[in-house]
Amino acid sequence: MDTNAIPTPERKKVIFSAIQPSGTITLGNYLGAIKNWVALQDDYRCIFALADLHTITVRQDPAKFRQNALQAYALLMACGIDLEKSLFFIQSHVPTHAELAWVLNCYTQFGELSRMTQFKDKSTTHADNVNAGLFTYPSLMAADILLYQADLVPVGADQKQHLELTRNIAERFNGVYGNTFTVPDPYIPKTGARVMSLQEPTRKMSKSDENVNAWVAVLDKPEDILRKFKRAVTDSEACVRYAEGKDGINNLMGIYAVMTGKSYEEIEREFDGRGYGDFKAAVAESVIAHLRPVQERYAQLIKDKAYLEKCYTESAQAAQRISQRTLDKAMKKIGFIKKAF
């Protein structure tokens, strides 16, 4: 990828997205985000990051954090991120992110940050550590996106509010200083945007859920995937159909639809007159088959630390060059003295 190309009106549209290496990567992350990242690589100029600076808003064990980050990097590569087409770097390796985040903090209102539902949720679940980083997290996320002049940001539905705030920050800054940042649009898939917990299907599937039966990890063994789907909470109607109030079945239908490419009507016909047991097994099998090649590639990649290091280093160097231009532009507009070295 030509990382020095100057953005022009004819340029390919830019995509930016990121994921936190905060533990297991779930089927929710995969269907809501990663699968789309991979699909978009041919048509867009894609820049992806492992958002490790975001992860320390929740206290991490150092050795585990390091291990999780490398594993997440390898796993995303195994999912199909292709460095011939895209950049994929580690956020903490590119200092412009933290620098622009500080600047944007000064253009983000306390009231706006207070309204973020993720902040409200996390300050309840981590009540002993409601730190300033947890509060200002959306300005760092805005910096991630705006540094690359991203047009589109593929995310799951849970990130929509943060994206709206990013747009507001960009518009506010542009309003004061003239056009500086591209105002990004969210790219939220129609199916898979909100994969729900298998145990409490009114809540999103989350890797931080202590009940391991509530989520499926991309690296789960086939027998675990089967067990988790078999135990998935459904309803007593025993009819596979998409309808209000059937949250468990709706969720399984959503997963099966993305895995097989079938519409809800086709799925309803396929399981007409059959019980939930058959349906759950079919969903599990479709997920197992889809994840098998990813798991095989991961097993190879994680052994090759030198290759992974080469990949994230080269991407970070390119990301640094691109993002520095935006940071310099923003700082100049604000009135900072230009660095002479």
Ligand code: TYM
């Ligand atoms: P994170 O790490 O929580 O999740 C990564 C991506 O996975 C999506 N996702 C889901 N999609 C569907 N169903 C679910 N149950 C589910 N759970 C997670 C998320 O929407 C996300 O797209 N703040 C971000 C990371 C980030 C970022 C950014 C994203 C940092 N900077 C800039 C976009 C642009 C986060 O914590 O995602």
